[in-house]
Amino acid sequence: MTAPYDPIDREKVVAKLPAELRKELKVRAAELGKDIQDAVTEGVEAWRKAKDRSVVDTAGGTSFATYLPAGLYGKLKQDCKTRNISYNQGIAQSIRWWLDNNPSPRPKPARVTGARRIIFGNQKGGVGKTSVSAGVAQALAESGNRTLLIDFDPQGHLTKQLGYPMFDIDEASLAKHMLREAKGELSELLVPIKGGDFEEHLWLLPACKDAFLLDAKLATTKAVRIKETALEKALEPLEQEFDYIIVDCPPSLGYSMDTALYYCRTRDGEEPSTSGIVVPVLAEDSSADAYDMLYDQIQDLVEDMDVKIDLLGFVVNMYDSRKGFVATSSLDEWHNIGEPPVLAVVPELKDQREAVRVKKPLLVHAPYGDQADVMRTVARRISA
CATH class of the missing domain: 1.10.1220.10 (Met repressor-like)
Known part of the structure; x- marks a missing residue:
């Protein structure tokens, strides 16, 4: 029309x-x-x-x-x-x-590999991994997808920003399940995220205070390949319960990040770009340097493990053209990479900062703002 x-x-x-x-x-x-x-x-x-x-x-x-x-x-x-x-x-x-x-399209065939696994990662802190992963998870859930959002960063910003407590160091946690030190089921740790049109479709696996020890323990484990497969083994029992599993990764290049990268690899029987990594960045040179290091880590893992890891794209976060040539030229460079593509550009607005302040999801606090619309755009592009 x-x-x-x-x-x-x-x-x-x-x-x-x-x-x-x-x-x-x-x-x-x-x-x-x-x-x-x-x-x-x-x-x-x-x-x-x-x-x-x-x-x-x-x-x-x-x-x-x-x-x-x-x-x-x-x-x-x-x-x-x-x-x-x-x-x-x-x-x-x-x-x-x-x-x-405009009727609903026919249901897609059931996936043989369980939930689609999308991780949000970048070695550089402060680029908005937490805000973008949370916003996209909310948008996916808002569209009727059962979505699990995982706070895999030991700093626990995602958990705190949504108003939930972190697990204490002596409690069961994702890290303990990865190290096979926990009793009970991992599903018992999930909490529903309330509010908005995503209610009853979105759950959180909170961060734990012992996650700072995870890299050291993975480095010293004697179990074969547990360094790469630990996250997958822990989350495997949950995969048939969800359409999407979204992981907010730590700003590091350690073993924890290796487990996350291995988790989002393309599995046997899985279509390309069904799962993979989204890289939040800023329109500045330091983000490009950090991405180069992350890219090298991905390639090392691909060669070492003989796997395929799809880079789904960049999300240029907190963009403000008023910052002048540094911002505009950097944004052009992200676009010029071509593959992976720039999925969306998130404008520098107060909505997300206010949502963090009041400890509410972005799509509850400002569901019709420009930032919320960008999160829906990213969700739509990675789910296509």
């Missing part, structure tokens, strides 16, 4: 929609690989021409925001006034029309 509007010139619109309709829209858009704003635009344009417009129950609606091409917003409001219905009802009917005329 060709719209008689400039797609760059859009207006923010806010309506109140029932939760189920909002969730259905997000899931369907993700299934079809379409931006939510484009789906709503198509729905509004078709609704304006349609003869039959069924009433939608909008009782108990909560805030929903998107962007419509400039000019279409005013026409929609005028149509609602002419038809003597509320603006909320007009938006709801438009979305309902789009959903009814």
Whole structure:
């Protein structure tokens, strides 16, 4: 459908929609690989021409925001006034029309390898591995995927930012399960992340205070290949329970990172780019230097273990063109790499910092902000 509007010139619109309709829209858009704003635009344009417009129950609606091409917003409001219905009802009917005329694709065949495994890693700290991995996990879960988010960084920033306690050093933990020192099941340690449209689809495996010891213990273990396979062995019992397992990795090049890289390798029978690594970076030279070291580590592991590890792409985080030539030229260089591609550019905004401050997920604190939309873009691109 060709719209008689400039797609760059859009207006923010806010309506109140029932939760189920909002969730259905997000899931369907993700299934079809379409931006939510484009789906709503198509729905509004078709609704304006349609003869039959069924009433939608909008009782108990909560805030929903998107962007419509400039000019279409005013026409929609005028149509609602002419038809003597509320603006909320007009938006709801438009979305309902789009959903009814864009059915869910047929279910994909069951994966023989269990959950898709995506790790977020970079040797450099402060590039936003935690914020990006958390945001993308929320976006995947929001689209109906059962998603497990793992805090694999001994600093525990992810766990703390979401408002959960770290496991004490004498408690069971992921590290203890990796070292075969824990009793019980790893599934007992998972906690559901509440709020937003991802509720009941997103779980967290919190960090543990003993994770600082993991590299040293892996280095001294006498078990064959446990250095590389420890994370996979620990998580294996959970894989059939989830569609995605997202790992927020430590800013290091140690044995822990080796276990994470091995975990996201392409397994036998698995399609290319089903699993792999996403590299959050900044638009500056130090990120490029850190990526070079990470790339060397990946290649060493690939050659040593005879495996394939897919680099899914970069996420350029905290980008602000007002920083001038350093930022803009660096962003150009990330794009010029070509493969892996730049999946998205996250603007430098206050939303994520505020979410951390109030200990809420980004897609709960600012679900309709630009940063949240970028997380959905990354989720859509890695799940395609």
